Amino acid sequence: MDFKELDREIEFIVELDKMKSIFRQTSLINGTRRENDAEHSWHLALMTMILSEYADNKIDEFKVIKMVVIHDLVEIYAGDTFCYDEKGNMDKKERELKAAEKIFGMIPGKKGEELRSLWEEFEAMKTDEALFAASMDRLQPFIMNYNSSGGTWKKFNISKKQILNRIAPLKRSSKVLNDYAERLIEDSFKKGYITKE
Template structure:
């Protein structure tokens, strides 16, 4: 007889397929289509594996990857809120907290709590793992915009100041990546991908 726990796990896994249908504003680098949440979560998890050696402090890479894999699960119910959408961000926290209760509540209490704790830690951005995870989450769309010739930066008239503010966690997590990214921001401005104000 199949256990209730296993049935809940399978139901959760099936629900996660919806991540593949949540479209983000960011396009793929080749501009062929908009990226979905599942693609984004996979990409930043691989980035963390590749770029973790540049972290300023020793980090628990497994924990970072686990955070990155769950950080956007709430968007199944809350939707993706574009980071530069001032209006949409006004109620983002409330929508995502409600969605977190729903998605993590699908699992047995111990497993749901474990994933919820990872999500909460990512959102609070206080631990070195959470800050590095947030850096990867912000660096990936940064790369997509830069290497696609401006992407959503140009589409939504994003300023250099807004880009610096968005990518700020990287300054705390990796000196080397921060230095590299600053050069890219200045180059993006010179190329007209981002505006002055």
């Protein structure tokens, strides 16, 4: 048997271990350290399994899980960009496109094409699955910050308006989850976790 293709797939899998070293701004709820990309993606996959019933439209849950598991692979090369960092977000798309070429180019044939296609669909946020995946990606750090008494919201003086803009995909994918998040935003403001403007 020729192991050439399998060798490339294993190299790709080994490269993915680097996700465990990409740290996000969001801290663990217990506040002991910042979470990494691998933990974040795992959390999104579980959230999808638990919360998919709240999607406004019927979604392919497995496809959403695939999207949330691979959506941050590009950060192995592009790094994590804090969602509220206006300057860092200016060239984020360009950096991530270059990273996508590199990471998804590591895996040959249809497998690489499927991963790249899922990543592009997630980024475009046009399908029901991509919108729900994006909603999980926005809701997870939201839940983390709320349950850590403001977490990075307090650290970076984040406003109610900024959070509402960030969780906007929820409005298009799940009325229930959006209403829930808006209720927590009001509570966060009352508790002093976030500012008004």
